[in-house]
Amino acid sequence: MRVYADNAATTYLSKTARDKLIECLDNFNGNPNSLHTDGQRTQEVLDEARAIVAGCINAKNPNEIYFTSGGSEADNQALISAARGLRNKGKKHLVTLNIEHHAILHTMAKLEKEGFEVTYLKPQPNGIVDIEDVKNAIREDTALVSIMFANNEMGAIQPIPEIGAICKEKHVLFHTDAVQAAAHLPIDVQAMNIDMLSMSGHKFHGPKGVGILYARNGIRLTNVIEGGAQERGKRAGTVNVPGIASMAVALKEGCDNMEQNMSKVRALRDRLIEGLKDIPYSQLNGDPVKRLPGNVNWSFEGVEGESLLLHLDLYGIECSSGSACTSESLDPSHVLTGMGIPVEAAHGSLRFSLDYENTEEQIDYIIEKVHSVVELYRSMSPYWEDLQNGIREHCIPEHM
Numbered sequence: 001m002r003v004y005a006d007n008a009a010t011t012y013l014s015k016t017a018r019d020k021l022i023e024c025l026d027n028f029n030g031n032p033n034s035l036h037t038d039g040q041r042t043q044e045v046l047d048e049a050r051a052i053v054a055g056c057i058n059a060k061n062p063n064e065i066y067f068t069s070g071g072s073e074a075d076n077q078a079l080i081s082a083a084r085g086l087r088n089k090g091k092k093h094l095v096t097l098n099i100e101h102h103a104i105l106h107t108m109a110k111l112e113k114e115g116f117e118v119t120y121l122k123p124q125p126n127g128i129v130d131i132e133d134v135k136n137a138i139r140e141d142t143a144l145v146s147i148m149f150a151n152n153e154m155g156a157i158q159p160i161p162e163i164g165a166i167c168k169e170k171h172v173l174f175h176t177d178a179v180q181a182a183a184h185l186p187i188d189v190q191a192m193n194i195d196m197l198s199m200s201g202h203k204f205h206g207p208k209g210v211g212i213l214y215a216r217n218g219i220r221l222t223n224v225i226e227g228g229a230q231e232r233g234k235r236a237g238t239v240n241v242p243g244i245a246s247m248a249v250a251l252k253e254g255c256d257n258m259e260q261n262m263s264k265v266r267a268l269r270d271r272l273i274e275g276l277k278d279i280p281y282s283q284l285n286g287d288p289v290k291r292l293p294g295n296v297n298w299s300f301e302g303v304e305g306e307s308l309l310l311h312l313d314l315y316g317i318e319c320s321s322g323s324a325c326t327s328e329s330l331d332p333s334h335v336l337t338g339m340g341i342p343v344e345a346a347h348g349s350l351r352f353s354l355d356y357e358n359t360e361e362q363i364d365y366i367i368e369k370v371h372s373v374v375e376l377y378r379s380m381s382p383y384w385e386d387l388q389n390g391i392r393e394h395c396i397p398e399h400m
């Protein structure tokens with residue numbers, strides 16, 4: 001059996017998105033910035049995509065939607081715009097979480113080198129930030145709060161409407177990296193007081209290499225790519241119309257089917273959680289309820305996540321240990337350690353990210369194989385032996 005359970009790393013193109021991509025590649029090859037007929041036909045496709053995206057997140061106006069090369073670029077542009085735009089007003093402080101995606105954390109580090117001060121809030125043990133901490137972190141000179149909608153590794157959903165309300169009250173810009181949330185959780189940028197929001201096509205069954213930055217009217221974006229005047233002068237480069245049109249229909253498809261997809265995926269997630277619970281000295285990471293419908297992140301003491309992952313792959317089960325972006329380094333996940341999970345437990349963690357294409361049969365197969373693989377690696381692990389002999393102390397309780 002083959003089971004794809006790594007949808008937080010990337011999803012497969014849906015049939016609707018694929019059909020749209022092919023249709024545009026075949027029929028809309030003009031440059032939307034050209035004034036002739038072919039250019040203008042292509043421009044219409046782009047306008048339509050912008051309107052669809054705006055509708056999915058309840059943006060007031062389609063001109064608040066900017067297309068980028070992905071979630072990373074949208075994150076970079078949001079932070080750089082807020083920081084550089086407000087610096088000459090004396091604002092030089094930024095607030096974020098220590099469990100954000102590296103597209104946020106590395107951009108923050110870059111801004112620190114430019115003289116900005118960054119507060120990295122630590123979430124509670126369930127992976128969710130305390131809104132009091134957000135409130136207390138905001139200062140007179142705070143330019144921006146950037147807090148992710150939902151975490152890509154352990155799925156915790158942050159209190160976005162509450163944070164939006166605080167930022168509005170304190171007149172601080174609020175950006176959220178909604179790459180994992182878009183098409184999976186309801187998003188309303190107006191009701192949630194979100195000023196800027198990032199999304200990525202390939203995380204909701206659209207193509208890779210296209211993303212979206214929503215920026216409320218009135219926010220002055222700074223270019224991260226210089227050149228032509230595409231995207232209202234804020235993102236240079238000939239626009240990838242087929243990719244964008246395909247991403248827009250994928251987003252709409254996900255939003256239109258959100259209720260039914262969510263309840264199906266949640267049931268699969270909870271079946272997997274139930275099935276792994278009896279493995280001793282193992283635990284679910286992240287809030288059990290306020291988590292992405294498809295996310296299961298589990299730590300097993302005494303084993304290496306990478307070994308488990310590779311062995312599960314032999315059985316056809318594709319999952320991840322930590323996020324795909326960090327899986328080439330053997331450092332423990334900054335997300336798990338950032339929320340206070342001991343390094344020993346973080347090393348033995350696996351992430352399953354499920355989707356509506358998964359089945360109950362697949363979940364039961366994952367449960368069976370995880371049990372046997374954990375047992376196998378523990379039986380070969382000197383570390384596990386030390387735990388058994390009491391030479392080392394357990395950091396996860398025997399039972400959840």
Ligand SMILES: *Cc1c(COP(=O)(O)O)cnc(C)c1O
Pocket residue numbers: 008069070071072073075101103148150151152177179180199200201202203209210211
């Ligand atoms: C995948 C991901 C990104 C990066 O998006 P790309 O389109 O791959 O650049 C950013 N943030 C989060 C939370 C993600 O999961």
